[in-house]
Amino acid sequence: MSKKTKKWQAFMERNRKSNGYLMRKTIFNIGYKICRAILIFGLCFLIIQPLLNKISLSFMEEQDLYDSTIVSIPRHFTTSGYKLTAQLMKYWKALGTTTYISLLVSIFQVAAATFVGYGFARYKFPFKNFWFFMVILVIIIPPQTIMAPLYLNFTYFDPLGLVSLFTGKPVNLINTMLPYLLLCLGCMGLKSGLYIYLIRQFFRNVPKDIEEAAYVDGCGKFKTFYRIMLPDAKPIITSCFLFAFVWQWTDKFYSQMFLRKYTLLSTSLSGLSDSLDTFLKNAGISEKASMAYSSATVATGTLMTIIPLLIIYVFAQKGFVESLSQSGIKM
Amino acid sequence: MQKKKRKMTLATKNAITGYLFILPFIIGFLLFMLIPLFQSLRMSFSDVTVNPTAGGFVMEFVKLSKYNESINIDPEFKILLLENLRGMLVDLPATLIFSFFVALLLNQTFKGRGFVRAIFFMPVILSSGVIVGLEYNNAMLAGMKDVIQETSNSSSITTVLQDMLVTEGSQAGDFFQFIFDLIDHVYDIAIQSGIQIIIFLSGLQTISPSMFEAAKIEGCTAWECFWKITLPMVSSLILVNIIYTIIDYFCRSDNEVMEYISEVTISKMNYGLSSAMSWIYFVCCLLIIGIISLIISKKVYYYE
CATH class of the missing domain: 1.10.3720.10 (MetI-like)
Structure with a gap:
């Protein structure tokens, strides 16, 4: 038996003893962590986005600026700006x-x-x-x-x-x-x-x-x-x-x-x-x-x-x- | 008994040294703050003409006419002022709640916490001075947003929600309008709250963990812990943050009222009028700070 399944079995055993409380708690914790990660990522992106936007704008040629199909990655890369x-x-x-x-x-x-x-x-x-x-x-x-x-x-x-x-x-x-x-x-x-x-x-x-x-x-x-x-x-x-x-x-x-x-x-x-x-x-x-x-x-x-x-x-x-x-x- | 020597006592010596240390501030304050402040107060009651031959400027006392002019005659000032004060009152709770929320998030342990904290603090460094002003003029971004909305032919979730919730005239509609206004400038709020986050964070970290432990043993849920422990413990910092936010708001370089006053001073050379305007603005802000801190300081809980 591999180590992982052993651990899983032990977890299930403990869960059974606690009437399913452990399972609920773990799921809740993981869900909370995921939500928090998404939230933090979103807020960080909100703050950094203008900076990233400026970086991409600064490398665009003039014709790229009018092209509505270009959002962030310049097609004609230039440093003349x-x-x-x-x-x-x-x-x-x-x-x-x-x-x-x-x-x-x-x-x-x-x-x-x-x-x-x-x-x-x-x-x-x-x-x-x-x-x-x-x-x-x-x-x-x-x-x-x-x-x-x-x-x-x-x-x-x-x-x-x-x-x-x-x-x-x-x-x-x-x-x-x-x-x-x-x-x-x-x-x-x-x-x-x-x-x-x-x-x-x-x-x-x-x-x-x-x-x-x-x-x-x-x-x-x-x-x-x-x-x-x-x-x-x-x-x-x-x-x-x-x-x-x-x-x-x-x-x-x-x-x-x-x-x-x-x-x-x-x-x-x-x-x-x-x-x-x-x-x-x-x-x-x-x-x-x-x-x-x-x-x-x-x-x-x-x-x-x-x-x-x-x-x-x-x-x-x-x-x-x-x-x-x-x-x-x-x- | 020892004979008393005719020497300075330690207290006098200390006082003299203390005054020596703060001497730069006293001189600077008198020369560059108090005198100009009185002059500006005098200017606001008078007609100022610059006269180089007479070695300076001539003031002619005109009573309250400059105040009258700035409120009743000047076309823009009153509107700008009211809008600005309203904006401040909207931004204040939003900034406080946002920064408190973020501080609570950052107070938990997770990977990359230092990095996230660095990002939240970055606007304090980068979005100051000229750069804030430029950010606002970025018509390019607004234009791009319009183009995207037209071409993609679909509306965002928020606009749909807004259409559903905001009904003209009703009380609830006004409230939702307020919320949507906040959502629209969440970016501004995020970049304004760097220092507030740090202040809250430092307050949260001083709460001793044993308090939470005791509460947990007594059967307190996390929700109750927040209202009974966390909030009272940082309540003094809420007052600090309120004052900081207000001051920051009206000293910011992209403040429209301040920009207008500078324009009147530098381009139109109307010193009396601009002084009157800035005094009106200053008194308004002092009133707001005074009233809010009076209300809040009664509810603040000091833990010693």
């Missing part, structure tokens, strides 16, 4: 600038947020709750509310009348990177409040004994922060950095306001269909790109923009998810 999009977006230059700016901005943001978060978590000082409420307020207030005065303030930059005291008139900072970096240093950049909140949450959970041991051994306040607490907080800082980098990469609002001078991937992506129209017009091919063609080009551009992010996500997936779930978000 990528070449054209790269040219229109000034891809390599934009990629370089975007990487540089995103790195700079996220380093500034996370550095400021780390200091502030540590201060909130580890020290007692008057009006602490008030200031923390202000952090929450910063998360809630949409940046669009203060956009107009902020824009005007940086166009005529003159804090407390100091600049005009020295140079005689306010400076126009709007075409430099300085305003945005100042915002990031002041924790008012893109989603800075959220990073402060997450980092504070992390530092609060570090046991007090470590800090006290450091003090007893003669470590100063700043040195304790630098030598003891910072190395401990590496995971949360990394994940905040990753979030800052990724969100800065795709950000349109702040880039349009402060970084207009730079060719960024996000801004050139949002202007892609217009530049396709101009390109076709100048080349004398047609007055305006067809709906399908410009959509396919935009899909290619989107893919090219998110490919670096996808690579980061694949390698640092744990960093994104784990530290967020470990930080113990509680109200």
Whole structure:
């Protein structure tokens, strides 16, 4: 007798003893597992489908786009779409600038947020709750509310009348990177409040004994922060950095306001269909790109923009998810 | 008795160090948040003209006329605002239920759980900023759907069901219409709920298994366990998620009201009007957050 039939017999024996309960239970369990698998597959497909669709569109030739018999697999396989999009977006230059700016901005943001978060978590000082409420307020207030005065303030930059005291008139900072970096240093950049909140949450959970041991051994306040607490907080800082980098990469609002001078991937992506129209017009091919063609080009551009992010996500997936779930978000 | 030295106490020292650490935030908050916020409030009550020779901008006080203009005169703003708030109220329960459901699924053990979790979290990374806005303009997909429907000459199950269930005028018909609206944008809900799923998941994982064990021994079914243990234990996270969802909804880059306000600011240079609009919107959102969290926080159960 083979092993399988033996097992089956034993199962039937147990089933008989339990008056058929075991059988029912097993069937129910298997059915439940199948249903769950189908459900999970469906939901995953729902999320991935636009990405797959974009990939297939990006490899199609223009004639394939109008052919209703082609749904996902291109008949005329081509990579010319990528070449054209790269040219229109000034891809390599934009990629370089975007990487540089995103790195700079996220380093500034996370550095400021780390200091502030540590201060909130580890020290007692008057009006602490008030200031923390202000952090929450910063998360809630949409940046669009203060956009107009902020824009005007940086166009005529003159804090407390100091600049005009020295140079005689306010400076126009709007075409430099300085305003945005100042915002990031002041924790008012893109989603800075959220990073402060997450980092504070992390530092609060570090046991007090470590800090006290450091003090007893003669470590100063700043040195304790630098030598003891910072190395401990590496995971949360990394994940905040990753979030800052990724969100800065795709950000349109702040880039349009402060970084207009730079060719960024996000801004050139949002202007892609217009530049396709101009390109076709100048080349004398047609007055305006067809709906399908410009959509396919935009899909290619989107893919090219998110490919670096996808690579980061694949390698640092744990960093994104784990530290967020470990930080113990509680109200 | 020791003589008291004229030195700072530990508490004062700590306070000073604490303030040193949060100094960047205080400076940033005062310069780049509080002052602009007051200016924007002032702008919303005045007529702003940019005057480069006078070194800046001139404000002329006009009382509530900008608010009046944005609600009663501007053709688009009021419609957009109402539609947006309605959309938020529809999306909120849908996002919550969806993310809670997915978190429950992902909390069970099965093969490839990490992979599935990575997929659900992916939209947080990829569908932010410009890309969300582009997703909406993807008329290509909508066109393709129409073509497929015309050529295949058959209707989907949902449309047939919708025809059967949605009858004009009746209460139940409205309810079913609401459900079908949700089904139509289940994709939007799925890509919006990445962070909410993670928050719920982390909450579910902190519930100690001994609680379920005890309940099982007392004869609790899985259904009862869910209502008596799981739901109360994550109820504080429901509040967090509600607030997060609302904030996320009105800070999103494809928010039509926000887009309209930016357009008024940048293209039409009407700073007073745009400030008034954004204040109206902001106050609406604050009201919604306040009311909802007042209602919910009374039902939240804190387990310590």
